[in-house]
Amino acid sequence: DQQVKQNSPSLSVQEGRISILNCDYTNSMFDYFLWYKKYPAEGPTFLISISSIKDKNEDGRFTVFLNKSAKHLSLHIVPSQPGDSAVYFCAASAVGGNQFYFGTGTSLTVIP
Amino acid sequence: DGGITQSPKYLFRKEGQNVTLSCEQNLNHDAMYWYRQDPGQGLRLIYYSQIVNDFQKGDIAEGYSVSREKKESFPLTVTSAQKNPTAFYLCASSISRVTGELFFGEGSRLTVL
Numbered sequence: 001d002q003q004v005k006q007n008s009p010s011l012s013v014q015e016g017r018i019s020i021l022n023c024d025y026t027n028s029m030f031d032y033f034l035w036y037k038k039y040p041a042e043g044p045t046f047l048i049s050i051s052s053i054k055d056k057n058e059d060g061r062f063t064v065f066l067n068k069s070a071k072h073l074s075l076h077i078v079p080s081q082p083g084d085s086a087v088y089f090c091a092a093s094a095v096g097g098n099q100f101y102f103g104t105g106t107s108l109t110v111i112p
Numbered sequence: 113d114g115g116i117t118q119s120p121k122y123l124f125r126k127e128g129q130n131v132t133l134s135c136e137q138n139l140n141h142d143a144m145y146w147y148r149q150d151p152g153q154g155l156r157l158i159y160y161s162q163i164v165n166d167f168q169k170g171d172i173a174e175g176y177s178v179s180r181e182k183k184e185s186f187p188l189t190v191t192s193a194q195k196n197p198t199a200f201y202l203c204a205s206s207i208s209r210v211t212g213e214l215f216f217g218e219g220s221r222l223t224v225l
Contacts, residue, residue, distance in 0.1 A: 002154075009152070034213060043116075043202055043216030044155075089154065091214075098162070099145070099170065100214060102154040 003027045004092050006103035014111050019077040021106050023090035026071065030092040034100070035064060035075045038087045047088075048075070080110045114139045118203050118217035125190070125197070125224050133188045133220045135203035144186035145214065147202040148172060155202065161186055190222060198224045 005024045013019045023033075031052040036044035050057040050064045050073065057064050063076045077084055087105045116137045125131045137144065143162050147155040157170030161180040175194025180186055186205075190197045200221050204214040 004154070006154075036214075036216075041200075041219065041221065043118075043204075043218050044214075045216070046213040049213060091155075098168065099157050099160055102147075102156075104152065104154040 002104070003030075004090060004101045004103040006088075006090060006106050008106050009104070010107040010109070012109045012111060013080045015082055016079045019075075019080045019084065019108055019110070021075040021077075021088050021090075021108065023073045023075075023103055024071060025073075025092050025101075027092070027094060027101075028071070029094040029097070030101075031095045032093045033064070033066060033073050034091045035062075036089045036091065037084075038089060038105070044089060077108075080108075082110045082112050084108060085110050116203055116205055116215055116217035118201075118220050121218065121220060123220060123222045125222060127224055128192045130189055130191050131222065133190070133201055133203075133222070135186045135188065135217060136184055137186075137203075137205045137215075137217075138184060139205055139207075139215060140183070141205035141207055141215070142183070143206045144180070145204045145206075146170075146176075146178065146186070146188045147204065149200045149202060149219075158188065158201075197222055 034049040035047040038044040048062045066073045087107045089105045090103045091100045093100045119134045145160040146158040159178040161167035177189045203217045
């Protein structure tokens, strides 16, 4: 049973425009959320995180929004750059839990 | 330079053979994890360890074994009992159980011939 879902396998965006990647979760106990970026044949690298006490966290071009009532989070990348082309995973963990749960990933292509 | 080192990066195995993937970290992290990635799927947890000499099964532990004799090391053995072992394997660590971020190694790609 997939507790973290990324329903869009792929997304294409023009350079300079906004990229919005979405993630839904089912477990109301999740209280910490992360986004990772992954290039082929490499390990994921951490991008940005948010705890459930916030609804927004910003780091440069990257902003994560959390809507707890909808159990939904999104990653905004503005402006998008060709180097942002990668697979993006969202992940979640629960207070007192033992592991991180990952979505299936969204492949972002930024077109120059 | 702190980080996680996985080896080998590429590995080929004949059916029926056990193989061991190495994972070493010098980040002084307590928790370590093994994930498996298959095309079109997310990262699925195989095993995790929160402290030395202790580890727990993840969602897909069947056919795998691990050990945690040292804080820095968390090797994964893919046994012949694993029905579909061809995959990309990722080792990760975190400062504690589930606080903070996961740091990942570069991954190991295992292909069964």
